[in-house]
Amino acid sequence: MDWNAFRARFHLPDGVIYLDGNSLGPMPVAAPERVARTMDEWRDMLIGGWNDGAGGEGWMSWPGRLGDRIGRLIGAPAGSVTVGDTLSIKVFQALDAALKMRPDRRVILSDGGNFPSDLYMAEGLIGALHRDLDLRVVAPEEVADTIDEDLAVLMLTQVDYRTGRMHDMADLTARAHAAGALTVWDLAHSAGAHEVDLTGAGADFATGCTYKYLNAGPGAPAFIYVRPNLQDAVEPALSGWLGHAAPFAFDPSYRPGAGVERLRVGTPAVLQMAALDAALDIWDEVDMAALRARSLELSERFAAGVATRCPALTPALASGVPRGSQVSFRHADGYAIMQALIARGVVGDFRAPDILRFGFTPLFVSEAEVDGAVGHLAQVMATAEWDQPRFRARRAVT
Amino acid sequence: MDWNAFRARFHLPDGVIYLDGNSLGPMPVAAPERVARTMDEWRDMLIGGWNDGAGGEGWMSWPGRLGDRIGRLIGAPAGSVTVGDTLSIKVFQALDAALKMRPDRRVILSDGGNFPSDLYMAEGLIGALHRDLDLRVVAPEEVADTIDEDLAVLMLTQVDYRTGRMHDMADLTARAHAAGALTVWDLAHSAGAHEVDLTGAGADFATGCTYKYLNAGPGAPAFIYVRPNLQDAVEPALSGWLGHAAPFAFDPSYRPGAGVERLRVGTPAVLQMAALDAALDIWDEVDMAALRARSLELSERFAAGVATRCPALTPALASGVPRGSQVSFRHADGYAIMQALIARGVVGDFRAPDILRFGFTPLFVSEAEVDGAVGHLAQVMATAEWDQPRFRARRAVT
Numbered sequence: 152m153d154w155n156a157f158r159a160r161f162h163l164p165d166g167v168i169y170l171d172g173n174s175l176g177p178m179p180v181a182a183p184e185r186v187a188r189t190m191d192e193w194r195d196m197l198i199g200g201w202n203d204g205a206g207g208e209g210w211m212s213w214p215g216r217l218g219d220r221i222g223r224l225i226g227a228p229a230g231s232v233t234v235g236d237t238l239s240i241k242v243f244q245a246l247d248a249a250l251k252m253r254p255d256r257r258v259i260l261s262d263g264g265n266f267p268s269d270l271y272m273a274e275g276l277i278g279a280l281h282r283d284l285d286l287r288v289v290a291p292e293e294v295a296d297t298i299d300e301d302l303a304v305l306m307l308t309q310v311d312y313r314t315g316r317m318h319d320m321a322d323l324t325a326r327a328h329a330a331g332a333l334t335v336w337d338l339a340h341s342a343g344a345h346e347v348d349l350t351g352a353g354a355d356f357a358t359g360c361t362y363k364y365l366n367a368g369p370g371a372p373a374f375i376y377v378r379p380n381l382q383d384a385v386e387p388a389l390s391g392w393l394g395h396a397a398p399f400a401f402d403p404s405y406r407p408g409a410g411v412e413r414l415r416v417g418t419p420a421v422l423q424m425a426a427l428d429a430a431l432d433i434w435d436e437v438d439m440a441a442l443r444a445r446s447l448e449l450s451e452r453f454a455a456g457v458a459t460r461c462p463a464l465t466p467a468l469a470s471g472v473p474r475g476s477q478v479s480f481r482h483a484d485g486y487a488i489m490q491a492l493i494a495r496g497v498v499g500d501f502r503a504p505d506i507l508r509f510g511f512t513p514l515f516v517s518e519a520e521v522d523g524a525v526g527h528l529a530q531v532m533a534t535a536e537w538d539q540p541r542f543r544a545r546r547a548v549t
Numbered sequence: 550m551d552w553n554a555f556r557a558r559f560h561l562p563d564g565v566i567y568l569d570g571n572s573l574g575p576m577p578v579a580a581p582e583r584v585a586r587t588m589d590e591w592r593d594m595l596i597g598g599w600n601d602g603a604g605g606e607g608w609m610s611w612p613g614r615l616g617d618r619i620g621r622l623i624g625a626p627a628g629s630v631t632v633g634d635t636l637s638i639k640v641f642q643a644l645d646a647a648l649k650m651r652p653d654r655r656v657i658l659s660d661g662g663n664f665p666s667d668l669y670m671a672e673g674l675i676g677a678l679h680r681d682l683d684l685r686v687v688a689p690e691e692v693a694d695t696i697d698e699d700l701a702v703l704m705l706t707q708v709d710y711r712t713g714r715m716h717d718m719a720d721l722t723a724r725a726h727a728a729g730a731l732t733v734w735d736l737a738h739s740a741g742a743h744e745v746d747l748t749g750a751g752a753d754f755a756t757g758c759t760y761k762y763l764n765a766g767p768g769a770p771a772f773i774y775v776r777p778n779l780q781d782a783v784e785p786a787l788s789g790w791l792g793h794a795a796p797f798a799f800d801p802s803y804r805p806g807a808g809v810e811r812l813r814v815g816t817p818a819v820l821q822m823a824a825l826d827a828a829l830d831i832w833d834e835v836d837m838a839a840l841r842a843r844s845l846e847l848s849e850r851f852a853a854g855v856a857t858r859c860p861a862l863t864p865a866l867a868s869g870v871p872r873g874s875q876v877s878f879r880h881a882d883g884y885a886i887m888q889a890l891i892a893r894g895v896v897g898d899f900r901a902p903d904i905l906r907f908g909f910t911p912l913f914v915s916e917a918e919v920d921g922a923v924g925h926l927a928q929v930m931a932t933a934e935w936d937q938p939r940f941r942a943r944r945a946v947t
Contacts, residue, residue, distance in 0.1 A: 162592045171596045178592040183585060186820065190584060193766055194560045194576040197896060198569050200767060202944050210767055237815025239789035240638065247677065263801070268790035268815065271803035275788035279645065281679040288801065362816065368591055369598060369608055369819035390673030391637035392666035401901050403661070403686065405669035417635025417666065418760065421767035422584065422820040498595060503799050546600050 152441045157514040160433050161366070168520045168527075170499045173340060173477050173510030176366030182429040189425035204421070205428070213424045214415055218374055220431045221365070224439060225338060225357065226348035227376045233411045234427070235419050238339060238360040238373040240389065242306075243272045244414050245356035245375060248385045249304040249333040250280070256303030256332065257283055262291045264311030269337055273306065291316055295326055302332035309347070310340035310475030313506045314467040317345075317475050321352040328353065339363060342374075344476035344512075345446060346439045349376055356381075364476065364512060365434065367427035375414050382410040391416030433514065445513035446476040449521050453509060454478045456525035461532045467506060477510045484537060486545065491537035497527045550839045555912040558831050559764070566918045566925075568897045571738060571875050571908030574764030580827040587823035602819070603826070611822045612813055616772055618829045619763070622837060623736060623755065624746035625774045631809045632825070633817050636737060636758040636771040638787065640704075641670045642812050643754035643773060646783045647702040647731040648678070654701030654730065655681055660689045662709030667735055671704065689714055693724055700730035707745070708738035708873030711904045712865040715743075715873050719750040726751065737761060740772075742874035742910075743844060744837045747774055754779075762874070762910060763832065765825035773812050780808040789814030831912065843911035844874040847919050851907060852876045854923035859930045865904060875908045882935060884943065886926075889935035895925045 162178045163169055169177060192204040204210040218232035225232075235241075246259070259273055270288065277284045289297050291311065298305065305327040310317045324334045336357040341347050343364030349357055357376040361367035377385060387407060392398045393415040396406040407413035457464055457480065467479035482488055482505060489501040499509040509524070531537055560576045561567055567575060590602040602608040616630035623630075633639075644657070657671055668686065675682045687695050689709065696703065703725040708715045722732045734755040739745050741762030747755055755774040759765040775783060785805060790796045791813040794804040805811035855862055855878065865877035880886055880903060887899040897907040907922070929935055 164593055164595070167595070169595060175591075175596045175598075177595060178588065183588045183592075186584060186588060187581060190576065190581045190766075193573075194581075195562055197562070197565070197567060197575060198573045198898065200573075204767075236634065236638070237789070239815035240634070240787065243787060266790075267793075267799045267801065270801065271788045271790060271793065274803050275786045276677075278784065278788075279674075279677055279786040360816070368588075369602075370817050370821070372818075373815070386676065388673045388677040389638065389641060390669045390676075391635070392664075392669060395665075395669065399901065401665050403665065403668065405672050417637035417771070418758070419768050420770075420818045420821050422824060423768070423818050426820060500596065503797065 152438055152445070154445065154513055154517070157433065158517070161515045163515060166496045168497045168524050170497065170509040170511065170516065170524060172366070172512040172515070173344070173363050173508070174500050175362055175369060176364060176512070177515060178368065179366055179429050179433055181432060182368065182426045185429035186422055186425045189422060210419070210421045214419050215412060217424060217427055217431065220435065221342065221361070221374050224347070224434060225342055225376065226350045228350065228379060230410055231379055232374050232376045233415055234372045234374045234424065235415055236373055238337070238358055239268045239272050240416070241358040241373045241375040242269050242335070242337060243276055244387060244389055245335045245358050246273055246276055246304060246306055247388045249335055249356055250284070251386050252333060252381070252384060253303035256301060257285055258301040259284060259286045259304050259306055260294065260297055260302055261286065261288050261306045262294050263288055264291045264314065264316060265306070265308045266312050266337065266339060269306065269308060291318070294318070295323060298326050298330050298332070300330055302327065302330050304333050304335055306335040308337035308339060310344065312340055313502045313508065314479050315474040315477040316468055317473040319473070320354060324352045324354050340475050340477070343434065345443045354378065361427050361430070365430055367430040368423065371423050371427050372420055375411065377411045377414065385413055387413055389416050393417060442513055446511055449511040449513060449516055449518065450476065450478045452518065453511065453521045453525060456522065457528060460525060460529035463532055464507065476512060477508055479509070480507045481505045482507060487537040487542040488531060490542035491531045492528055494542070495527045495531070497524045550836055550843070552843065552911055552915070555831065556915070559913045561913060564894045566895045566922050568895065568907040568909065568914065568922060570764065570910040570913070571742070571761050571906070572898050573760055573767060574762060574910070575913060576766065577764055577827050577831055579830060580766065580824045583827035584820055584823045587820060608817070608819045612817050613810060615822060615825055615829065618833065619740065619759070619772050622745070622832060623740055623774065624748045626748065626777060628808055629777055630772050630774045631813055632770045632772045632822065633813055634771055636735070636756055637666045637670050638814070639756040639771045639773040640667050640733070640735060641674055642785060642787055643733045643756050644671055644674055644702060644704060645786045647733055647754055649784050650731060650782060651701035654699060655683055656699040657682060657684045657702050657704055658692065658695055658700055659684065659686050659704045660692050661686055662689045662712060662714060663704070663706045664710050664735065664737060667704065667706060689716070692716070693721060696724045696728050696730065698728055700725065700728050702731050702733055704733040706735035706737060708742065710738055711900045711906065712877050713872040713875040714866055715871040717871070718752060722750045722752050738873050738875065741832065743841045752776065759825050759828070763828055765828040766821065769821050769825050770818055773809065775809045775812065783811055785811055787814050791815060840911055844909055847909040847911060847914055847916065848874065848876045850916065851909065851919045851923060854920065855926060858923060858927035861930055862905065874910060875906055877907070878905045879903045880905060885935040885940040886929060888940035889929045890926055892940070893925045893929070895922045
């Protein structure tokens with residue numbers, strides 16, 4: 152893969168080393184024109200854009216077509232992924248559907264490395280359901296041994312948003328299935344970060360977002376996957392009209408649409424989908440195995456450099472633990488350290504209570520930048536440059 | 550109000566008389582630049598846009614700020630409206646919250662003029678809740694007399710999406726309250742169409758979309774209103790992280806945020822909010838009483854013209870029934886008639902099974918266009934121009 156050629160397809164501000172594509176990916180060079188073209192379609196086609204926009208395919212068909220393109224990156228066949236809403240909504244839908252398929256089981260198992268919103272959505276769903284359900288949250292390394300015959304749904308984020316720890320999806324899915332349970336995998340830090348094989352792992356449901364590694368922009372839509380042989384059994388609680396078998400028949404009662412399309416809800420966000428379309432043009436050309444190899448090269452180079460030069464930073468993961476495309480460290484003053492680093496133009500992020508997080512995305516991060524980031528971090532630590540009020544002051548979105 | 554000046558703030562294709570702003574509003578002239586500026590913020594600020602984008606206010610704060618501006622149009626005080634998701638999701642949230650406040654009641658009352666997705670979302674919620682609930686759907690004129698002591702929630706769309714019939718929000722809300730019930734009003738065809746006074750009516754919950762009369766573009770976000778003195782009692786089922794009291798504390802358990810902000814769910818759609826921001830710049834200048842007067846002038850002029858010149862079209866509403874900002878007619882061949890009319894450049898829309906629907910939005914529709922539309926429709930009907938295979942052939946999105 153010609154990584155320099157990929158890098159040229161993104162806008163990156165001068166003087167910035169961007170190691171936060173795992174929070175919000177940078178803008179593809181082609182995105183503004185694609186969004187502007189979609190605005191032109193709105194201007195010129197008005198309501199007709201739903202049939203004729205998106206370059207003639209119709210805005211309305213975009214969720215499925217974009218879903219299929221994401222599918223290639225995560226081992227999902229055509230017709231098994233649809234795009235829309237936010238990740239929290241898609242998690243709710245997946246968990247709701249899975250729970251309905253296990254009416255006699257009472258445990259949802261997750262771990263402390265799951266993104267809090269996934270756990271919150273589970274809490275909200277349990278509160279609504281009036282079913283005797285128990286959300287068990289264990290440490291990541293305890294998940295495998297906590298699976299038992301009470302389990303309804305194993306609900307995990309594959310890659311821990313703080314530490315970067317990666318679960319073995321195939322192994323845990325097999326264990327859940329052996330216990331008679333279903334799985335819901337959140338791929339927020341997986342899609343576009345490394346190879347994912349939902350089909351090979353036998354995963355039942357998966358969800359993810361497109362504004363991180365997929366680079367589709369702030370507020371880009373989420374996606375949901377349902378294993379093909381489960382799709383017809385899904386009974387959506389969020390039974391919106393665009394998941395209806397015939398949305399424009401305006402039937403008085405809901406009838407689920409075909410396959411995964413029944414997990415569409417309301418009118419899709421067309422401008423956001425335009426940006427996603429431009430971002431996926433890049434992804435269509437990426438070999439995921441090569442990407443993973445390069446991601447490990449870059450992240451191990453960074454981890455080794457920091458280990459040597461910044462002994463005060465504690466690696467968030469023990470050596471040898473599988474990880475995604477990020478490297479994290481712990482430090483009690485992590486917030487201020489990260490602000491000092493950002494002031495130098497090296498952008499990672501902080502996650503409470505004490506995690507410094509750096510994402511390594513081969514499409515736009517080079518070895519020279521990795522080395523530069525290590526150098527800046529070493530200087531910030533060596534001089535206690537971070538220990539200033541301006542770096543300790545918290546902002547709204549951290 | 551200088552209606553010609555408002556019209557100059559919208560792009561409308563030459564040769565088109567657009568009477569479908571009640572389905573998808575036309576593009577504000579300022580929208581492309583606003584969206585492009587937001588793309589620039591993504592490009593230049595990267596993750597920092599959440600704090601510093603939206604012209605310095607931060608993308609993250611946009612849902613509340615945009616909600617307050619919509620609030621002025623619907624009689625809602627600051628801090629009672631937030632923007633996000635789709636209308637179907639917001640209906641689900643409002644109904645869920647209201648039902649939890651009436652745990653001992655068992656009836657949800659709606660009418661056959663409600664938008665089907667609202668009814669579908671109610672079906673899905675009831676299916677999930679495992680509570681003994683009954684969704685009663687009556688004819689619009691029977692609603693008032695069906696309210697009784699079993700009622701938990703009265704859930705109505707104020708203006709019927711097909712006929713344009715308008716409910717008396719204050720009267721029905723008072724009746725519901727007298728029976729001990731709560732109200733959920735869908736303002737899809739009200740916000741930006743006529744004066745709405747949620748506060749004066751004592752409405753409990755309201756929802757709406759911004760891509761119709763508010764002209765915020767395809768897939769623009771929805772909004773939700775909660776009466777201030779109810780907000781702290783809302784227990785969201787869709788308990789996403791951005792509705793948490795401290796989203797970036799990453800607490801393991803959900804704690805609802807302040808007021809209506811607890812009905813935020815996931816990451817908001819920033820590009821769509823940029824277009825909404827541009828659309829609301831126009832609305833900030835609109836006097837809603839003057840708009841309503843002008844809307845009635847235009848729609849009555851159209852209704853009178855069609856009554857005189859197109860006797861084969863049956864008005865969808867009896868004379869004297871209050872209506873919103875649309876005029877509708879019934880005809881068994883309504884679909885083909887509408888396609889023939891669209892081919893002439895007069896864009897209304899068709900709603901199954903037999904409704905021809907025309908929206909009159911004073912911001913960009915003139916008397917001359919109303920007269921032109923009547924003339925075209927009269928010709929289509931007089932010559933049976935619509936009776937051709939090319940007009941009878943159905944398209945995906947009708």
